[in-house]
Amino acid sequence: MFGLASRLIYRKRRWFQCSLARTYQALSSASVDDLWQKVTDLADVSWHPILASTNVPRGLVVKPGLIYQGFTRLIPIPIQIFVERVRPGELLSIRILVMPGLEEQVTYQVKSTVCGACVSYSVTVRGWLSPLFWSLIRPFAERVASDLVEAAEQAVSGNLKPTKRGCFDF
Template sequence: MPDFSSPSIQPPKRRWCNFSRRRTYQVLSSASVEALWQKVTDLADVSWHPLLASTNVPKGLVAKPGLIYQGVMRSIPIPIRIFVEQVEPRELLSVRILTLPGVEERVTYKVQSTVCGTQISCSITLQGWLSPLIWSLIRASAARVAAELAHAAERACL
């Protein structure tokens, strides 16, 4: 008599089509860790961000885990919801962006002091069945996020 509890005989599970894309962009900056961190956590000022046009965050609000706010994209003027997942002061900020059903975007900013200057890295992860389409739309702008952040912090220091 066959053993139906064996994993080799169980029927295959249904799998949904799921794509994942992840890219990390790194830039060295002459700005201090504190200056870069202030630019990252100033959720009201997204003038340096090539993907976001504006947010509904009041000036002076500090990024805290659990904070949910809205933003508007530059290329396609649709409102998006942004959820702050993790904050480690002067080191890491992780947010989840909820744009459309079928795609989940997670952006993680890391600020590190190195011998050559301050390194800012921006990791963008897209998951879901719409991620190839969304990635094709935001790829060029996403590659500039870390560089624009570094330039904005350097201009603020001058």
């Protein structure tokens, strides 16, 4: 009798713990250091299609355990952002606490490839509100990696419009 009840409770609890995950990548002609500098400049999120601003002072070095506040472009509500992991020059993982029942984990990974620098943006949304939230942010999340690459290339080239090139274009 107790075995059946515990299985039903487990299934019900698992249903409320929905999670949705996606990874997006973009290739850049900018160096890995330039991309990393753009990712870790938490005060300047002008390239980010979801975040409008943060309360981080300029020049602050990103460290694990840093908690700061940001505001979204869609609805100007304050959200808490927690830096989980940092591997300098490689990986930045943050957790965004939007509201109770909804949290988002974001990982930026920068690596050097034969064709240039590659930035990877992984987003995981958890909570019982995640299907609704994901349907709202998905079009914006698809643009994060490409907007980051464009901002880094514009910063390097002095605000010139970058050209879109593939790996095998000469």
